[in-house]
Each structure stands twice: as C-alpha cells, then as structure tokens.
Amino acid sequence: MNKPVDLNVDQYNTDALLYITNRPPLVFTEGHGMWLTDHHGKRYLDWLQGWAVNCLGHSPQCIQDALVVQAKKVINPSPAFYNEPSIHLATLLTQHSCFDKVFFANSGAEANEGAIKLARKWGKLNKNATGDNRYEIITFNHSFHGRTLATMSASGKAGWDTMFAPQVPGFPKAELNDLASVEALITDKTVAVMLEPVQGEGIHPFCAIQWHFA
Numbered sequence: 001m002n003k004p005v006d007l008n009v010d011q012y013n014t015d016a017l018l019y020i021t022n023r024p025p026l027v028f029t030e031g032h033g034m035w036l037t038d039h040h041g042k043r044y045l046d047w048l049q050g051w052a053v054n055c056l057g058h059s060p061q062c063i064q065d066a067l068v069v070q071a072k073k074v075i076n077p078s079p080a081f082y083n084e085p086s087i088h089l090a091t092l093l094t095q096h097s098c099f100d101k102v103f104f105a106n107s108g109a110e111a112n113e114g115a116i117k118l119a120r121k122w123g124k125l126n127k128n129a130t131g132d133n134r135y136e137i138i139t140f141n142h143s144f145h146g147r148t149l150a151t152m153s154a155s156g157k158a159g160w161d162t163m164f165a166p167q168v169p170g171f172p173k174a175e176l177n178d179l180a181s182v183e184a185l186i187t188d189k190t191v192a193v194m195l196e197p198v199q200g201e202g203i204h205p206f207c208a209i210q211w212h213f214a
Contacts, residue, residue, distance in 0.1 A: 012027055012039070026040070027039040028044075031058025032057075032058055032059055033057045033058060033059075033060070034046055034057055034058070036058065046058070086104060089102075089104075090102045090104075107146070108145075108146055109146025110146075110148075112145045112146050112150075112151045113148055113150055115194070116150055116151075116194075119137055119191050120133070120135045120137075120170075120191060122134075122191060123135050123189075123191035128188040128189065130188065132188070132189065133189070134188070134189050134191040135170050135189060136170045136190050136191060137170060137171055137190075137191060137192045137193070137194050138171075138173075138174055138182055138185050138192070138194070139154045139155070139156060139173055139174070139193075139194045140156050140173060140175065140176050140196070141156035141174070141175055141176070142156050142157070142176065142199065142201075143155055143194075143196045143199065144156075144157060144196065144199070144201040145194065145196065149164060149167070149168055152164065153167035153168040153169075153171050154171045154194055156173050157201065170189075171194075172185045173185075
C-alpha cells in the first residue's frame with residue numbers, strides 16, 4: 001500500500017488519516033463558490049465538488065444561514081421521533097414528484113442500500129410460484145452504485161468483484177443498450193432492475209429503455 005504524500009507542513013499530521021488514495025501535497029483550508037484555497041493561499045477552480053455530491057458550491061451564504069438558524073433549534077433527534085424539518089422537506093418532495101413517500105439518507109450508497117432492501121422486502125412478501133424469495137436485482141456492467149459491500153456488488157466496475165470478496169450475491173449483470181441481455185437474466189427470483197441512467201464513472205453511451213414486470 002502506498003503511503004500518503006509528505007506535505008512537509010508541521011501543523012498537519014497526515015499520518016492520522018487512513019490512506020485511501022493518493023493525494024497531492026496540499027491541504028484545502030477555505031472554499032467559496034467554485035474556488036478552493038490551500039494552506040499556502042493558492043486558489044484553485046474546483047471542477048470536482050466532492051465527486052459529484054455537492055452541486056451548490058463551497059460555503060454558500062444561504063446554507064450558512066440555514067445551518068445557523070437550525071443549529072439554534074435542534075440538530076438531529078433520534079429517528080425514532082418525528083422532527084419538523086424532515087416533515088417539511090418530505091412534503092415538498094412528494095408534492096413536486098411522482099412519489100408519495102420519501103426516505104432520507106446520508107449518501108447515495110445508503111440510498112441505494114435502502115432501495116435494495118425495499119426491493120428484497122417486496123420479493124420476500126411476494127414469493128415466486130415455488131414459494132421462494134425473489135431477491136435478484138439485475139444491474140449492468142460498467143455501472144457504479146456506491147462503495148458499501150452491497151452497492152459494490154451491485155456495481156459493474158472491473159475488479160470490484162474481487163476487491164473485498166466474497167460479494168453479496170444476487171446481482172446478475174446485463175449489458176447497457178442490450179435489452180436481450182436483460183431478458184436473458186430474468187428468472188423466477190428476479191425482483192428488480194437497478195439502472196444508472198446517467199453513468200458517473202462508467203461513461204458508457206446509454207439509450208433509454210422501459211421495462212415492466214408483471
């Protein structure tokens with residue numbers, strides 16, 4: 001395993017951070033809008049925005065104000081209780097979408113885990129003709145769904161099938177733009193198709209398809 005790059009900056013103990021990837025020898029200390037500033041005061045135009053998880057820019061005033069106002073009220077009670085902001089946001093989302101209920105998560109991977117669980121729960125309640133659970137979710141090669149064990153198993157990235165083996169079973173892989181490859185994987189254990197309409201990592205041309213299960 002490679003070691004982190006030595007920053008040669010005494011005030012930063014980079015050894016305290018677990019190595020997960022190679023990083024350039026700089027530490028970001030501020031961010032405003034589309035710009036980041038490092039520990040030397042050099043500014044960078046940020047094209048990454050947290051690997052696609054932040055589309056609002058760095059430290060926008062509206063978010064600063066909202067955080068200050070909410071922090072003075074309540075930050076996060078137990079999920080065993082209702083809280084006012086979540087009800088308000090859920091209502092807005094359901095009023096302006098095709099859904100009647102929402103589930104809040106901390107990340108895309110956690111949201112996908114929730115979707116996988118919902119599909120498998122439905123497959124357990126609606127067993128196949130032989131009385132077995134329907135749990136298989138057809139996914140696609142070159143896809144990316146997250147970095148938990150289940151979402152890595154659902155993803156179709158090369159090498160991910162061995163990185164943290166064994167994988168979570170039940171995610172047969174079809175080919176994008178090939179409806180026949182999807183049909184070939186359908187069995188009496190199939191419960192859903194998990195599709196990444198806009199590929200963030202595979203960058204594979206995609207043609208829209210519709211599929212309906214009886």
